[in-house]
Amino acid sequence: MATKVTTPGKKSLETTAEISKAIKAYYGGVKVAKEEGKPIIWSYGLTPREIFHALDAHVIYLEHLPLMVGAKQLSGHYIQVAEEEGFSRDVCAFHRCFLGCAVASERDPYLDQFFVDPDIIIATNLPCMSESKSFLYAADYHNVPYYFIDAPINTWGQDIPDYAIEYYTGQLKGALDFMSEHGLGTVDWDKLKEAVSLSKKLILLWNEIDKCRQAVPTPMGTVDGLTAAYPLIQLPGTQLGVTLFERLLKELKGKVERGEGIIDDEKLRLLWFGVPPFYNMGLLNYVEKYGAVVVKSMIEYIAGGAYDPSIMNPDKPLESLAYKALVDIVNPTSENMVNFIRRTVKDFHIDGVVGVVKRSCGLLPGYMRPVKDAVYEDSGVPTTIFDLDGLDIREYDDATSKANLDSFIEALLASKRR
């Protein structure tokens, strides 16, 4: 019998509380825009968000709704709604949850604060199949126009050929034209350039934030980190995103100078690979009783937090965004993901990797074994792999998850003592 114990994650930072407020304010703004008759776009976090700033568009990033309802333990309900609509349990739980939110005849008051019907859908196939296919259903259901940005997979590593950049640039241009034709006015190229320039600032700040987090003891764990990553998802290309990261950096620098960690006696540093349990973020704090800290989660980078800022050239905005999307670590099937995890393990002084398999994910489970082997070969750091659906609470077993963590951490501590 599965045990259903859920606790919210414990955050430690002032700026992440501010970021949470910014999330609410953002969606409040989208609601107001809808009431004012402005077109609302549904899209996903891996669509280059900067293109929306060039049109002053109001966008709901659909991966966000499952996260929010997940944190309130409501994801199971919406997942069920999607299943009743005919979606199999094999479909990504994120997308089942989003589809449940999209088609539910009634929404609970919490979701209702954020939910707004779409006027246009802009979809892509990055990082996985689900992105483009679930949006097709939503477009059909809401009977709204749909544009698909095709992202070539990365078979080139870091060296993206010109013809691929040209293709993706053409896709972005197509999306801009499509939005213009559907009531969003003309593209402001100066705004787009400014958005790219602000994105560059954002990633430079994120890199500095990451440097602070490499400190031992770490001033920020992934419970804060997952909220802190929000500007990367929704605010690239905005001054607000930059301002929030500047504040976060200042707070972290102070902590590093004072040698303050998120727990008193940090003994072990963990990296979370896979989807964290959004309905039970407290599981990430659970390990702290052993003196262990989940320093980072790979999901913090899911919306483009791992690229070289020098590729962003405001004078070539669409090309820059194309490059950024094509080298993204979640763009299959290059070695970029595995190499990134290798580097992260070293840079963040990681002692163990926790690989969790969300059964319905088409992307991340395929990386588990290559990551495990590469990290071990590189730094001798072990990986534990177990099932944990971060969104479908019906599949979650708290006791088993904790037992898996207990045995892994005990083994890590024992090998440290040797």
Next chain:
Amino acid sequence: MTTMERIMGIFDDPEQIVRDLKAKGKKVIGYRCLYVPEEIIHAAGMLPYSTFGTPEPITKADSYFQPCACEFVRNIFDLGLDGKFDFLDGLVLSNTCDAVRHLKNMWTTYIGSVPCYMLNNPQKMYDESAFKFYRHELEGFKKTMEDLSGNKISDASLRKSIDLYDETRRLLKELNELRKRDVPPISGAEALRISMASILMPKEETNALLLQLIDEVKTREIKDADGPRIMVTGSIIDNPTLIELVEDMGGVVVADDLCTSMKYFWYQTKPNEDPMDAIVRFNLERSVCACMHPSEERYDFLQEVIGGFAVDGIIYFNVKYCHPFVYESATFRKKLEEETPVLALEVDHSLSGLGQLKTRVQAFIEML
């Protein structure tokens, strides 16, 4: 021996073809799936060989792929780990789904014996920039095939290969059009076997056999043809057992929408002075996979088949965790059901749990 018997023999032991050709020094290139242009491999003087799976249980692959990856892909990887594809001189994959993308990674990392190539086909049709991008990808692929074979591919040789493959598609289509009759001359299971054998054989041989076969079956009629007319669709079916199950339950499988059968041969290349461009257009102006956009095209194709073959009911066989088709069936089902009943089933590629499937198929057919 009848032509039908000969073709069934090839279906039962397709590797015989490979053994014979390899003995003569010919190179063999495995591929998955319809977006890999066999014509380019053929024009380089090699045999394109479709890698189908087996119903064997997965053994080694499960410690690499999590069990939540499509079982067909795990099966192919398992066979690869076991050395069962070691006769191949290369494996070419195309960008269709998450599972195949990972197969490329896993194969390259863990199976050194057979080099693996990923052809980066766009997932968008009728898009000028996609045509351009794909042309670049195909040029790279052509060069790789030339290097692997040691043979240059000229426009003339490529044109010849395209004509040869178009002829196979035309003949298979002609044969399958006979299934539109009130009493079809071949069963659904036979049609799948013929198609899969034709895909595997060198096309020079296929075409000669298909010509004879069409003649041979023209006057034939299958038994027990009074049941409801069924179209089968969904993810890959590379084992006729599923079709046999439907037919054993009283359904008459008159048509399908499978990449191992009708989707393979329904379309022809269009006249084009530039053979590479003909391939570009062939792959990006027909909708044979749920991975492609827009999806209306596939819906229209299903409607064409439903109408043309007087289909009474549709069965979606979705391999578990096959994301493209699982999404597609949910999206199309409601619309299709307005006119034609649909049964959507999740199946294991290894076909375990056949008993339960039987009950559901039987209930569906009785309902029709």
